[in-house]
Amino acid sequence: MTNSITALDFTLIRPEMFLLAATCLVLIADLFITDRHRQLSYFASLLTLGVTAVLVAATPGEPHRVFHGMFVSDGVARLLKLVTCGTVAAVFLYSRDYLIKRGLFRGEYFVLALFACFGIFIMASAGSLLTMYLGIELLALSQYSLVAFDRDSPVAAESAMKYFVLGAIASGALLYGISIIYGVTGTFDLAELAMRVDVIAANKVGLLFGLAFLMAGIGFKFGAVPFHMWIPDVYHGAPTSVTLFLGAAPKLAYFALALRVLAEGLGNAVLAWQDMLVVLALLSIAVGNVVAVAQTNLKRMLAYSTISNVGFILLGILAGTPFGYRAALFYTIAYVIMALGSFAMIVLLSRKGFEADRIEDFRGLAQKHPWFAWMMLFLMVSTAGVPPFVGFFAKLYVIQAILSVGLTWLAIAAVLFSVVGAFYYLRIVKVMFFDAPTEEVTVNPGLGIRVLLSLNALGVLALGIFNSSLVETISKAFR
Amino acid sequence: MSTIYHWPLLSLLTWLPVGGGVLVMLVGDSRASLARWLALALALAAFGLSVPLYLGFDAGSAALQFQEHASWVPSLHADYHLGVDGIALPLIMLTTFSTVLVLIAGWTVIEKRPSQYFAAFLIMEGLMVGVFSAADALLFYVFWEAMLIPMFIIIGIWGGARRVYATIKFFLYTFLGSVLMLVALIYLYLKAGSYDLDSFYKLPLTLHEQMLIFLAFFAAFAVKVPMVPVHTWLPDAHVEAPTGGSVILAAIMLKMGGYGFLRFSLPITPDASRELDWLVIGLSLLAVVYIGLVALAQTDMKKLIAYSSIAHMGFVTLGCFVGFEIVAMTGSSQGATLGLSGAMVQMISHGLVSGALFLCVGVLYDRLHTREIGAYGGVINTMPVFGAFMVLFAMANAGLPGTSGFVGEFLVVLASFRANFWYAFLAATTLILGAAYTLWLVKRVVFGEVANEGVAGLKDLNGREALVLGILAVAVLALGVYPKPLTDVMEPTLQHLVQLMSVSKA
Numbered sequence: 001m002t003n004s005i006t007a008l009d010f011t012l013i014r015p016e017m018f019l020l021a022a023t024c025l026v027l028i029a030d031l032f033i034t035d036r037h038r039q040l041s042y043f044a045s046l047l048t049l050g051v052t053a054v055l056v057a058a059t060p061g062e063p064h065r066v067f068h069g070m071f072v073s074d075g076v077a078r079l080l081k082l083v084t085c086g087t088v089a090a091v092f093l094y095s096r097d098y099l100i101k102r103g104l105f106r107g108e109y110f111v112l113a114l115f116a117c118f119g120i121f122i123m124a125s126a127g128s129l130l131t132m133y134l135g136i137e138l139l140a141l142s143q144y145s146l147v148a149f150d151r152d153s154p155v156a157a158e159s160a161m162k163y164f165v166l167g168a169i170a171s172g173a174l175l176y177g178i179s180i181i182y183g184v185t186g187t188f189d190l191a192e193l194a195m196r197v198d199v200i201a202a203n204k205v206g207l208l209f210g211l212a213f214l215m216a217g218i219g220f221k222f223g224a225v226p227f228h229m230w231i232p233d234v235y236h237g238a239p240t241s242v243t244l245f246l247g248a249a250p251k252l253a254y255f256a257l258a259l260r261v262l263a264e265g266l267g268n269a270v271l272a273w274q275d276m277l278v279v280l281a282l283l284s285i286a287v288g289n290v291v292a293v294a295q296t297n298l299k300r301m302l303a304y305s306t307i308s309n310v311g312f313i314l315l316g317i318l319a320g321t322p323f324g325y326r327a328a329l330f331y332t333i334a335y336v337i338m339a340l341g342s343f344a345m346i347v348l349l350s351r352k353g354f355e356a357d358r359i360e361d362f363r364g365l366a367q368k369h370p371w372f373a374w375m376m377l378f379l380m381v382s383t384a385g386v387p388p389f390v391g392f393f394a395k396l397y398v399i400q401a402i403l404s405v406g407l408t409w410l411a412i413a414a415v416l417f418s419v420v421g422a423f424y425y426l427r428i429v430k431v432m433f434f435d436a437p438t439e440e441v442t443v444n445p446g447l448g449i450r451v452l453l454s455l456n457a458l459g460v461l462a463l464g465i466f467n468s469s470l471v472e473t474i475s476k477a478f479r
Numbered sequence: 480m481s482t483i484y485h486w487p488l489l490s491l492l493t494w495l496p497v498g499g500g501v502l503v504m505l506v507g508d509s510r511a512s513l514a515r516w517l518a519l520a521l522a523l524a525a526f527g528l529s530v531p532l533y534l535g536f537d538a539g540s541a542a543l544q545f546q547e548h549a550s551w552v553p554s555l556h557a558d559y560h561l562g563v564d565g566i567a568l569p570l571i572m573l574t575t576f577s578t579v580l581v582l583i584a585g586w587t588v589i590e591k592r593p594s595q596y597f598a599a600f601l602i603m604e605g606l607m608v609g610v611f612s613a614a615d616a617l618l619f620y621v622f623w624e625a626m627l628i629p630m631f632i633i634i635g636i637w638g639g640a641r642r643v644y645a646t647i648k649f650f651l652y653t654f655l656g657s658v659l660m661l662v663a664l665i666y667l668y669l670k671a672g673s674y675d676l677d678s679f680y681k682l683p684l685t686l687h688e689q690m691l692i693f694l695a696f697f698a699a700f701a702v703k704v705p706m707v708p709v710h711t712w713l714p715d716a717h718v719e720a721p722t723g724g725s726v727i728l729a730a731i732m733l734k735m736g737g738y739g740f741l742r743f744s745l746p747i748t749p750d751a752s753r754e755l756d757w758l759v760i761g762l763s764l765l766a767v768v769y770i771g772l773v774a775l776a777q778t779d780m781k782k783l784i785a786y787s788s789i790a791h792m793g794f795v796t797l798g799c800f801v802g803f804e805i806v807a808m809t810g811s812s813q814g815a816t817l818g819l820s821g822a823m824v825q826m827i828s829h830g831l832v833s834g835a836l837f838l839c840v841g842v843l844y845d846r847l848h849t850r851e852i853g854a855y856g857g858v859i860n861t862m863p864v865f866g867a868f869m870v871l872f873a874m875a876n877a878g879l880p881g882t883s884g885f886v887g888e889f890l891v892v893l894a895s896f897r898a899n900f901w902y903a904f905l906a907a908t909t910l911i912l913g914a915a916y917t918l919w920l921v922k923r924v925v926f927g928e929v930a931n932e933g934v935a936g937l938k939d940l941n942g943r944e945a946l947v948l949g950i951l952a953v954a955v956l957a958l959g960v961y962p963k964p965l966t967d968v969m970e971p972t973l974q975h976l977v978q979l980m981s982v983s984k985a
Contacts, residue, residue, distance in 0.1 A: 370595070381628060386654075387621035396617075400665045408666070415658035422654050426631070426647055434635040434643050468552045475554065 009066035012073040015055040015081065016121050022048040023114040030107030038105055045110035046092055049117070053085035061477070065127050069189045072127040075477035076259065076329070080124040080252050087249045087336055088117045090452060094344045095241030097446045101352045104150055104239065112149065113245055116142035120253040126260050128188040129178045136174065136221070139253055140167050143246060147238040159237025166220070166230045174217025180210030190265035197268045208272055214261065215276045222254045222310045225283035235303035240350060240357065243299060244343040247306060248336045251313070255332040258317050263325055270320040277318035278410060284311030285414055289421040299357045301424060302342055305383060308421055309335050312398050315414060319401040326474050327397035333470065334394040334463070341379045341456040348372065348444045348453055362428060364437020372443055372450075373432045375457035382460045384425040385418050390464040397471075484535040487547050488528055489561040492571065493609045496525050496578070500601035503594055511593040515586060518597035522579045525604060529575040536568055538968045541975035543614055556673035557617040565972030566741050566823065567611040569965055570734055573830045574611065576954075577730045578604040580947050581723040584838055587943075588845055589637060589721070596637060600723060603629040607731055611738065616664045617674040619742075623735065624657055630724065630732070637721035645712075645719035652712040656702035660743075663695035667747070679747050686985045689751035696744045697759075704736030704792045706762045707770065717785035718850070722841030725781065729788050729837060730830035737795040737826050741819070745799065746979040752803065753980075759800040764905045766793030771912030775919070780840045780850045783920055784833060787876060790909060791829045797906060798822030798891040802977065804898035812977045818894030819973045820966055825887025827965060828875070828958060832884055835872040835951040839865070842944055843924070847933045852923050856930025861937040866925045868940075868948045873921045875955045877914040883958035 010017075026048065030041045056078055063074035092110065099105040119139030126132035144167065148160030182188055184206040185196045197207065220227040235243050262273055288308030295301035313335070316328025349356030349365075356362070366373035382389030395418065399411045444450070463470055499521035506514040536544055543562030551559040563571060581600055589596045606629070609622035627650055634646035664674070666688075671678040684692070702709045713733075717725050745752055752759075767790050774786035799822045802815025842865060843858070844850055859866035875882035878889075888909065895903040929935050940948070958965060 367592075377628075386628065387624045392621075392624070396661070396665070399662065400669065403662070403665050404669050408662070411662050411665075412659070415662055416655070419651060419655045419658055423647070423651060426650060429631070430635060430643055430647065433632060434646075468554060471552065471554050 005067060008064070009071075012059060012064055012066055013071060015052050015059065016118065016125075018055055019048065019052045019114065019118050019121060022051070023111060023118060026107065026114065027111045030111065033107070038107065041107040041110055042092065042096060042105075045114060046089055048114060049085045049089045049092075053082055056081045056085065061479075065191060067127075069127045069191060070131045072125050072190075072260075075479060077124040077256070079329075079473065079477040080256055081121055083333055083336065084117060084120045084124070084249055084252050087252070087340060088113055088245070090340055090456070091241070091245045091248065093448055093452050094244055094340075094347050097444055097449060098239075098241045098347045098350060102150070102239070104241075109146070109149060109241070112142045112146050116146070116245070117249065120249060120256075123253040123260075124256040126256070127190055129181070129190065129193075129261070129265070130188050132257060132260060133175060133178060135253070136257065137171060139250060140171065143250065146242045146245060147234055149242060150239045153239070155237045156239060159234045163230050163234045170217050170220035170227070173213045173220070177210045177213030177215075177217060180206065180213065184210060190260055193265040194267055197266055204272075207269060211266070211269065211273055212276070215273060215280070218254070218258055218261070219280050221257065222251075222314070223307055224280040224310050224314060225287040225307060228284065228287070228307045231307055232300045232303040235306070236297060236299045236357075240299070240343065240346050240355065244340065244347065247302065247339040247343050251310075251332055251336055251339075255313065255329060258314075259325060259328075262317065263320070267320075274318050274320055277314050278407070281311045281314035281318060282410065282413060284308060284314065285417045289417045289424075292424045293420065295424070296359055297357055298346060298359050298362070298428070299343075301359065302339070305421070305424075306339065308417070309339075309383070312395060312414065315410070316398040316401050319405050319407075321401060321405060322478065323404065324398075324401035326471075326478055327394075327401040329474050329477075330397050330470060331394040333474075334390045337456065337463070338379055338383050338391055338460060341375070341453060341460065342383065344449070344453050344456065345372070345376050345379065348449060349441070351442060351444070354440070359428060359431055360438075361441070362431050363435045363441070365432040365441055367437050368441045369443050372453070375454055376432060377429050378457040378460050380425040380428050382464065384422040386422070388461070388464045390460050390467060390470075393464055393467040483531045484545075488532050488545050489563065489608070489612045490547055491528055492525055492532070492575065493561070493605045493612065495528070495605065496521060496601040496608070497605035500598040500605070503601060504598035506594055508592055508594045514594035514597055515582075518601055519579070519582050521601055522575070522582050522604065525608075526575040526579050529572050532563065533568065533572060533968075536563070536968060538565070539971060541565065541971040546614070551615075551618070555617065555668070556675070558615050558675065559618060560615040560675060561612045561618075562614045563612055565969035566738065566976075568968055569823065569827050570611045570731070570738060571608050573734070573827055574604060574607045574731050577726060577830065577834055580834070580838075580950065581726050583943060584726070584841065584947050585721070585723045588841070589723075591637060596633070596721075596723075599629040599633050600727065603633075603727065607735075610735055614676050615674050616667070616676055616679060619676075620657070620661060620664060624654075626732075627653055630728070633724045634716060634720045637724065638719040640719070641715070642719040645715040648712045649716040652702050652709065656699040656709070659695040660699035663692045666692065676742070680979060682747075683984050684748065686750050686754070689748040689985065690754065693744060693748040693751035693755060696739065696748070700736040700739035700744065701762075702736070703739065704733060704796060705789060706759075706793070706796060707766050707789070710766070710770070710789050713789060714782050714785040717788070717837075718779060718781045722837060722844070725837040725841075726834040729784075729833040733788060733792055734826045734830060737792065737799065737822060740796065740799045741822075741976065746976060748984075749980045750983050750985045752800065756800045756803040759796055760804070760902065763793040763797035763800070764902065766790055767797070767906055767909050768912070771909060771916065774916040775912070777916075778852050780843070780852055780920065780924065781837070782850075783852070783916060784836045784840065787913065787916060788829065788833050790913065791825065791833070791876075794825050794888060794891050794906065794909070795822045795829075797902070798825065798887075798894060801891070801894050801898050801902065802980065804902070805894065806981060808898055812981055814894050814897040815977045815980070816970075816973050817890055817897075819976065820969060821887050821890030821894055823887075823969050823973070824883070824890060824958075824962060824965060828883035828887050828955070831951055831954050831958070832872055832875045832882075835868075835948060835955065836876060838944075838947060838951070839869045839872060842940065842948075846937055852920065854931070855924040855934060857925075857927045857934055858937065859925045860929050861934060862939040864945060865940050865948075868952060869925055870921055871952055872955065873917040875959070876917045878910055881956070881959045883955045883962070885959060886962045
């Protein structure tokens with residue numbers, strides 16, 4: 001590690017600098033635009049994401065630790081940032097019509113989402129616990145505000161309040177854990193931490209103590225059981241275009257959180273955190289899948305589905321092997337794509353004054369709009385883990401990861417609960433294909449959303465059959 | 480002509496129907512007639528392509544033939560590897576053959592969303608060929624599971640009154656069995672370093688490992704066959720499925736369970752198979768006797784045939800595993816091949832016969848819209864041609880010599896004799912029970928006085944129905960009189976399999 005800040009340091013944070021500057025610009029410019037020209041903010045936001053993605057792609061893939069180790073630039077960060085840009089752009093495209101129809105087409109939505117995106121960038125590149133915490137807070141504050149963004153909706157306000165209070169407690173726990181670990185090891189720097197954890201193995205109790213708080217924070221952010229209570233309420237209460245955002249992009253950031261802190265910083269303490277994660281993962285898969293069966297609201301059902309999928313992501317991480325981390329990243333990316341498509345289906349079927357978020361709103365879709373019924377079928381069976389869709393390969397890799405470290409019982413438990421999960425995904429298929437249509441089923445006429453959603457669902461199929469391309473990309477990122 | 484043997488026949492047989500199915504779906508219900516003809520043309524093309532597969536097959540070799548090898552997921556060493564041997568070839572032929580008949584049988588009967596119906600069967604055909612020709616375990620699993628989706632849709636959309644219950648039960652039962660197999664496959668991969676089936680065959684495994692892997696495989700295949708006590712999805716699925724769905728379920732899907740035993744359980748875990756053969760043999764005999772009795776008590780024609788399927792599939796699993804007992808008793812592997820060929824012949828024969836019986840029930844159902852046995856009686860008076868076909872297929876189901884049903888049952892009973900008199904005794908009860916429930920069915924439905932006005936107004940088979948049943952009748956008789964073309968093809972492969980089974984891997 002060098003002690004001086006060089007030109008290289010600034011080259012590497014070019015995407016972040018641009019994103020921040022452009023976001024501030026959109027924020028200010030939006031103040032001077034009348035509602036008639038609000039589209040400008042929308043296009044400016046998309047442009048910002050596009051240029052940021054180009055800048056990210058231009059950063060070198062080799063690992064660099066700059067700004068005294070506070071900031072890491074490596075392949076994983078680059079991949080996470082690229083996927084984030086794509087995800088947030090897709091969220092914007094999906095949300096446009098929905099927001100316009102509800103009179104919510106305001107600049108704040110885009111600015112907040114861009115700030116959240118910036119938070120994700122910081123987390124992806126965090127080289128120290130403090131940088132990580134800054135990223136987490138930036139992301140979290142943007143999300144609280146996004147949930148409350150529909151000011152006139154009491155449900156949204158309640159959800160935001162709940163999210164904020166619980167989120168603040170979790171942040172507190174995380175910070176407390178970080179401070180204990182600092183107290184034990186004397187460093188915030190993750191690379192430094194990795195070396196010191198080995199040396200201070202004697203002081204194990206203190207480390208475990210800090211780790212437990214850290215784990216509670218990570219569990220809360222991910223929404224792993226028993227820290228999952230906020231997920232269904234927030235997903236349900238937020239406007240669907242916000243749920244779309246919450247359900248997809250931040251998962252990438254939380255993966256970065258787990259990877260940087262647990263795998264890189266505390267990699268030597270793997271046995272200490274593995275057991276904790278086993279509990280979190282197994283409970284998430286069990287509770288998520290079982291409770292989802294009882295839901296009648298699609299957003300709530302998908303919220304519980306998120307919880308169970310988070311369990312699978314944690315399975316990959318808890319293996320504690322390079323293959324496990326790669327499997328977890330594969331799962332995260334696959335899940336983000338599937339979640340994006342599933343929530344977008346709700347947006348697609350919603351119209352002015354009608355939120356198509358009950359399962360029965362999908363009744364008979366196959367007769368009225370067979371194409372989109374098939375797209376939804378792809379998304380659902382993929383999330384259920386049926387081949388040849390990408391969701392199956394995600395599960396395959398994760399299960400291979402835990403089998404390779406000898407956790408056979410955990411693998412069997414996970415797959416058995418995924419059979420329970422298959423039931424509620426099939427129920428959506430059943431409602432769409434086997435039930436008679438109700439009068440109201442209509443599909444958003446916007447061409448953009450139709451094309452994007454079709455690409456999204458077909459991508460789930462294509463990425464499944466040709467999953468080796470994603471595997472290669474991920475392996476390259478980790479090198 | 481000889482150049483056709485260099486085509487990637489197996490890929491064509493897999494992807495032509497799948498791609499064609501998507502095309503048929505895109506044609507849409509508004510042009511249903513075009514969709515039908517296109518679907519039939521594709522199914523005929525697929526059948527046509529499976530003929531050179533048979534003609535070009537070297538029956539003297541146990542090796543995989545018509546192999547295709549391409550890289551698929553390099554990081555997992557999972558390849559797109561296809562090939563056929565003497566076990567897979569007859570089943571692929573059966574698949575392409577049955578699909579043509581099913582499409583013709585559903586020609587005008589299906590009025591609800593016809594293009595999707597035809598598309599679903601085509602897609603399923605391709606996936607089933609994929610299952611039988613995959614030489615890579617991961618590829619096999621992908622086809623094996625993907626096939627559930629079209630079947631789920633077929634039962635759910637075109638099925639009977641309780642179709643939703645039946646189709647979800649079907650899906651979850653098979654899914655539950657399959658995921659355990661997946662864990663076993665990944666475990667094997669981690670040991671062998673490749674998903675290639677051949678590397679699994681060569682992999683040494685301790686008895687303890689084999690036992691667990693065997694049980695995981697057993698969960699998948701026993702559900703599919705199905706064996707007692709995990710058979711309960713089948714009567715529901717069969718009864719609720721549309722006629723075409725029942726035919727494909729009975730003719731091909733159940734065979735996947737038997738195929739799985741032959742392709743996975745026996746060669747990969749030979750020692751565990753030997754140790755646990757009592758379990759399979761016991762459950763098989765239970766299926767033959769107990770399910771045979773259950774079949775007697777049915778009042779629904781489709782349910783009766785469904786139970787008869789379970790009993791007949793008991794013969795298949797018995798034939799697969801009785802070989803171990805023969806080796807233990809006589810010390811020679813001669814008889815083991817006998818049991819295996821019996822199992823194979825029984826699979827093909829049951830595919831034809833049960834398919835035909837379901838089509839017969841479909842013919843009656845299309846006319847009177849009930850499957851209750853009590854609603855019929857004296858059908859022969861108004862439908863003589865149909866009656867003749869029904870009696871023929873019933874005889875084949877009861878295992879009458881001269882029909883294909885006899886060959887398989889005879890071979891398995893013969894093999895059982897070498898193992899244990901009581902096995903043979905129990906297995907042979909099927910000759911009585913099978914005759915009892917099928918002939919009683921025929922007696923109540925076909926013969927006797929005209930039971931009611933509905934039956935009095937029945938019209939005999941139309942040309943389309945007669946064509947389908949006629950083709951099946953020819954196949955059933957041909958196989959019964961001269962099964963040699965079938966047994967010749969599989970002989971070397973089965974001998975090779977017996978070798979794999981008899982070499983300990985522990």
